[in-house]
Amino acid sequence: MQGNGFKIFLAVFFFALSGYYLYPTAQNYFIKKEVSGLSGEELATYQKENFAKIRNVEEKALKLGLDLLGGMHVTLEVRVEALIRELATDTDDAFNEILAAATAEVENSDESIIDLFVAEFTRRDPNARLSRYFRNETAGITRRSSNEDVAAFLRTEANEAVTRAISIIRDRVDRYGVTEPSIQQQGSRRVIVELPGIDDPDRIRGLLRGTARLEFRLMVDPADNVRTLQRVIEFYETGVASSTTGVDSLATAETDSSAVASADTTLDINDLLNDDSNNSGNALLDVMQPLGQGVTFGRVAEQDTAQVNALMKDPAVVALFPRGVKYMYTSSAVGTTAEGNEVYDLLGVRDEIELTGDVITDARVDFDQFTNIPEVTMTMNSEGSRTWARLTGANVGSNVAIVLDGVVYSYPNVLQRITGGRSNITNLANQAEAQDIVTVLKSGALPAPVEIVQESTVGPSLGAASIRAGLYSVIIGLMIVALFMIFYYRTSGIIADLALILNLIFIVGILAGFNATLTLPGIAGIVLTIGMAVDANVLIFERVREEQSTGKTLKAAMEGGYSKALSAIFDSNITTFFVGVILYSFGIGPIQGFAVTLMAGILSSMFTAIVFTRIIMDYVVVDKKKSVNFG
Amino acid sequence: MRIFENSNYGFIASRKKGYIFSGILLFISLISFAINGLELGIDFKGGREFVIETTNVLDATAVRSALSSLMASNPEVKTYRVDGVDQLLIRTVGEEDIDVVRDQLTRGIESAFPGSNPVIEKTYVVSARFAKDLERGAIYSILGSLLVIFVYILIRFEWRFGVGAVGALFHDVIITLGLFSLLQGKLGFSLQIDQTIIAAFLAIVGYSLNDTVVVFDRIREYTGLFKSEAYDSILNRSINNTLSRTIITSGTTLLVVFVLFIFGGEVLRGFAFAILFGISIGTYSSIFVATPIVLELKNRATKR
Numbered sequence: 056m057q058g059n060g061f062k063i064f065l066a067v068f069f070f071a072l073s074g075y076y077l078y079p080t081a082q083n084y085f086i087k088k089e090v091s092g093l094s095g096e097e098l099a100t101y102q103k104e105n106f107a108k109i110r111n112v113e114e115k116a117l118k119l120g121l122d123l124l125g126g127m128h129v130t131l132e133v134r135v136e137a138l139i140r141e142l143a144t145d146t147d148d149a150f151n152e153i154l155a156a157a158t159a160e161v162e163n164s165d166e167s168i169i170d171l172f173v174a175e176f177t178r179r180d181p182n183a184r185l186s187r188y189f190r191n192e193t194a195g196i197t198r199r200s201s202n203e204d205v206a207a208f209l210r211t212e213a214n215e216a217v218t219r220a221i222s223i224i225r226d227r228v229d230r231y232g233v234t235e236p237s238i239q240q241q242g243s244r245r246v247i248v249e250l251p252g253i254d255d256p257d258r259i260r261g262l263l264r265g266t267a268r269l270e271f272r273l274m275v276d277p278a279d280n281v282r283t284l285q286r287v288i289e290f291y292e293t294g295v296a297s298s299t300t301g302v303d304s305l306a307t308a309e310t311d312s313s314a315v316a317s318a319d320t321t322l323d324i325n326d327l328l329n330d331d332s333n334n335s336g337n338a339l340l341d342v343m344q345p346l347g348q349g350v351t352f353g354r355v356a357e358q359d360t361a362q363v364n365a366l367m368k369d370p371a372v373v374a375l376f377p378r379g380v381k382y383m384y385t386s387s388a389v390g391t392t393a394e395g396n397e398v399y400d401l402l403g404v405r406d407e408i409e410l411t412g413d414v415i416t417d418a419r420v421d422f423d424q425f426t427n428i429p430e431v432t433m434t435m436n437s438e439g440s441r442t443w444a445r446l447t448g449a450n451v452g453s454n455v456a457i458v459l460d461g462v463v464y465s466y467p468n469v470l471q472r473i474t475g476g477r478s479n480i481t482n483l484a485n486q487a488e489a490q491d492i493v494t495v496l497k498s499g500a501l502p503a504p505v506e507i508v509q510e511s512t513v514g515p516s517l518g519a520a521s522i523r524a525g526l527y528s529v530i531i532g533l534m535i536v537a538l539f540m541i542f543y544y545r546t547s548g549i550i551a552d553l554a555l556i557l558n559l560i561f562i563v564g565i566l567a568g569f570n571a572t573l574t575l576p577g578i579a580g581i582v583l584t585i586g587m588a589v590d591a592n593v594l595i596f597e598r599v600r601e602e603q604s605t606g607k608t609l610k611a612a613m614e615g616g617y618s619k620a621l622s623a624i625f626d627s628n629i630t631t632f633f634v635g636v637i638l639y640s641f642g643i644g645p646i647q648g649f650a651v652t653l654m655a656g657i658l659s660s661m662f663t664a665i666v667f668t669r670i671i672m673d674y675v676v677v678d679k680k681k682s683v684n685f686g
Numbered sequence: 687m688r689i690f691e692n693s694n695y696g697f698i699a700s701r702k703k704g705y706i707f708s709g710i711l712l713f714i715s716l717i718s719f720a721i722n723g724l725e726l727g728i729d730f731k732g733g734r735e736f737v738i739e740t741t742n743v744l745d746a747t748a749v750r751s752a753l754s755s756l757m758a759s760n761p762e763v764k765t766y767r768v769d770g771v772d773q774l775l776i777r778t779v780g781e782e783d784i785d786v787v788r789d790q791l792t793r794g795i796e797s798a799f800p801g802s803n804p805v806i807e808k809t810y811v812v813s814a815r816f817a818k819d820l821e822r823g824a825i826y827s828i829l830g831s832l833l834v835i836f837v838y839i840l841i842r843f844e845w846r847f848g849v850g851a852v853g854a855l856f857h858d859v860i861i862t863l864g865l866f867s868l869l870q871g872k873l874g875f876s877l878q879i880d881q882t883i884i885a886a887f888l889a890i891v892g893y894s895l896n897d898t899v900v901v902f903d904r905i906r907e908y909t910g911l912f913k914s915e916a917y918d919s920i921l922n923r924s925i926n927n928t929l930s931r932t933i934i935t936s937g938t939t940l941l942v943v944f945v946l947f948i949f950g951g952e953v954l955r956g957f958a959f960a961i962l963f964g965i966s967i968g969t970y971s972s973i974f975v976a977t978p979i980v981l982e983l984k985n986r987a988t989k990r
Contacts, residue, residue: 122953130816132815132816162814162815162818163818165822256788256809257785257788260784260785261785506813507784507811507813508812508813508815508816509811509812509813509816510784510809510810510811511808511809511810511811512808512809512810513807513808514739514805514806514807514808516739516771516807517737517739517807517808520768520769520771520951521951521953523769524949524950524951524954525950525951527949528942528945528946528949528950531945531949532941532942532945532946535941535942535945536938536941536942539937539938539941540938542687543687543934575951575953575954576882576885576954576957579946579950579954579957579958582942582943582945582946582950583889583939583942583943583946583961585942586938586939586940586941586942586943587893587896587935587938587939589935589938590896590931590935590938590939593931593934593935593938594900594931594935597928597930597931597934600688600691601927604691604692619907622903622906622907623899623900623903623904626842626899626902626903627895627896627897627899627900627903628896629838630834630835630838630839630892630895630896630899631892631893631895631896633831633834633835633838634831634834634835634888634889634891634892634895635892637827637830637831637834637888638827638831638885638888640827641823641824641826641827641830642823642827642881642884642885643820643881645881645882646881646882646884646885649882649885649889650885653889653892686687686688
């Protein structure tokens with residue numbers, strides 16, 4: 056056994072290291088087992104008493120991928136083109152065309168949208184200066200700034216936007232309360248969010264995407280509103296006579312807008328929205344019930360909103376709108392049609408944003424004292440309070456729209472000047488919605504919109520089934536290979552099997568030690584490794600047999616076998632290891648898990664085959680002077 | 687027990703048969719690509735995939751017709767049973783909001799099949815843009831692997847071996863892809879090309895190479911040892927002397943992959959299938975493609 060001291064040290068060291076890294080995983084397992092037998096109350100006390108321990112163990116235990124554990128894996132992309140548009144001022148058609156071209160091109164390119172945008176801009180007019188769109192004194196972009204300066208400015212802004220988006224998303228996720236979330240940047244403009252054990256993906260999706268643009272806007276002048284409605288209806292009038300039900304009702308609306316009873320409204324909805332036979336011949340009136348009372352333009356059923364949007368987008372129609380006014384829907388339904396489809400009001404709001412969510416310092420969920428309906432109460436900073444007081448003071452008797460992410464939540468009539476900077480968001484569906492709005496308001500608005508480009512959500516029962524399937528495969532695979540090795544290589548096969556088991560411990564130890572995640576493809580990788588791990592031993596044993604057949608003693612044959620097989624083992628494994636590295640760098644999520652187990656398997660199988668089995672062989676043959684049968 | 691001990695097959699002598707066999711397989715694969723193409727999974731195409739658990743078994747066609755009246759596009763529906771639970775696999779394309787689609791699915795199934803209690807167990811969504819990035823990543827990773835392998839073999843052996851190894855790998859990947867193209871939709875499980883299948887291809891590349899390198903290593907050793915022997919006989923001897931190792935390692939790996947194919951669940955079935963076939967073809971190619979390429983290159987050099 057002389058000269059094996061270092062090898063033994065290494066083997067023991069790695070074994071101990073694996074044990075050290077796997078200990079929390081074992082602890083975690085036993086804690087989970089203990090906890091599962093406890094009642095609700097006992098559980099709470101247990102968790103309280105052992106909080107630090109549980110937390111520590113969970114952090115260090117081998118992590119299971121979301122495909123096994125259940126949960127949500129989302130890749131978000133920060134829309135840099137929207138950011139560019141937002142940073143630009145005095146945009147014109149040329150700007151829009153260039154940005155659209157760059158946005159289309161980025162899909163087939165590795166280059167960033169900013170580079171493509173700048174390249175496209177210079178391609179169209181080499182002498183033009185980008186600075187005319189991006190003048191910004193604080194960032195030092197003046198009329199004389201070069202295109203490179205502007206590009207650098209955009210790049211900085213984009214990077215900042217991604218960094219801020221990450222911290223905002225992290226904040227939102229923390230407020231929602233997910234255990235062990237993982238939020239990482241991927242590449243230059245993507246963010247990977249991993250949330251284990253999510254049972255309400257719809258809510259999370261809203262929370263991640265919500266830009267939380269809160270805006271306070273003044274609204275359309277009622278008289279202008281009615282006039283516009285009349286003109287738009289006339290625009291879409293295909294019949295000869297200009298007198299339709301819509302215009303008739305407008306006449307009443309104009310004379311006495313407050314007197315339009317809600318009973319009449321319901322009747323109108325049924326007339327205009329549900330009765331398909333009642334084809335008025337007016338494209339707009341087919342899909343919208345005209346109201347023209349106060350700031351309300353019309354009433355639209357949920358399924359017709361897309362059509363109405365298309366009609367309202369026509370440039371000739373937009374030209375009919377009062378100056379500086381656009382139309383937005385209410386956030387919640389104002390009623391239902393006879394068929395049960397929800398209807399929304401289309402409201403006229405001013406383009407100009409009087410106040411934004413930036414001034415909000417605090418927000419909380421409240422309940423209306425009469426109806427007990429949840430609402431969000433917001434507090435503004437001193438600057439916001441001042442503007443709010445001035446705004447409300449100057450508009451007593453008019454409506455102010457509270458707009459969140461492009462829809463009007465409420466448009467209260469201002470009764471008096473509001474000091475102290477308080478406001479409410481009402482008309483919320485439920486407490487969860489109120490809570491989510493508070494969350495996004497408190498985390499702040501995202502600097503640029505984000506889009507979910509990839510999502511994978513796995514329920515816990517499917518994950519559990521995958522774990523079972525993976526575990527069966529590992530156990531059955533291990534048994535078959537182990538039996539085969541003993542059958543084919545006899546005593547040395549047993550030694551190879553010991554190495555195989557040690558190998559498994561090492562792989563899982565490496566995963567735990569490097570804080571890697573075990574996924575379903577990762578388990579597949581372990582199963583594959585079981586099949587391949589014996590390869591190094593097979594190479595050695597076959598070599599030993601060859602040496603033996605030339606008449607060498609067992610000791611000499613072993614010596615020759617191990618040393619001659621070395622180069623083949625090394626070359627064949629190192630190339631596979633490279634493949635693992637490449638797979639890791641290009642794959643996502645579960646596939647990376649496969650790459651990691653593949654690499655871990657290669658390293659540990661080389662070690663166990665070359666070092667560990669050699670120690671055992673030497674011990675048996677040299678120290679114990681016993682024979683090892685190579686079959 | 688010993689198999690292939692002192693085997694002395696004329697692998698090199700009968701390499702022409704191997705060329706014909708490989709040629710036919712490659713030809714069929716390319717024809718199949720041209721006719722059937724490859725069925726890309728949503729990883730590379732973009733789209734949505736849902737796994738829905740139901741309390742009773744539903745008919746796939748009935749589910750499909752119930753859903754297609756509700757949804758913008760015709761969904762693809764498959765049913766299977768895992769661990770005693772009935773599951774529906776639904777694939778759709780489209781740009782609608784995912785919350786809306788999920789709602790349509792559960793409501794649509796529940797109203798068409800009352801009491802089926804549909805629960806969405808898995809949602810997988812890939813946007814078209816992200817799919818393009820994944821596709822690029824997959825192509826880069828396969829080409830990158832082949833390049834790295836070529837360079838490594840170049841450094842450790844000589845260039846002919848690099849060409850032989852990479853040629854054999856191309857051979858394996860094309861024929862396995864050809865099989866996927868030929869059999870898609872004809873087996874009871876999905877053969878769509880997705881990320882997992884790309885991982886399987888890289889595993890095939892790794893393992894096929896493993897066999898090749900072991901033979902090459904022996905050639906390298908024997909070239910130094912038997913200087914007077916003809917090159918083709920050295921190659922043949924190398925293949926024969928490593929044959930039992932090649933067969934045993936491939937055998938144990940095939941065994942475990944077969945276990946994975948049977949017990950690994952629906953998600954891993956296509957993966958296991960690819961590797962089962964790929965390892966078999968990889969073992970064949972290290973003997974009948976990689977080594978003969980080395981010989982042909984050497985022969986051309988000496989003729990000149």
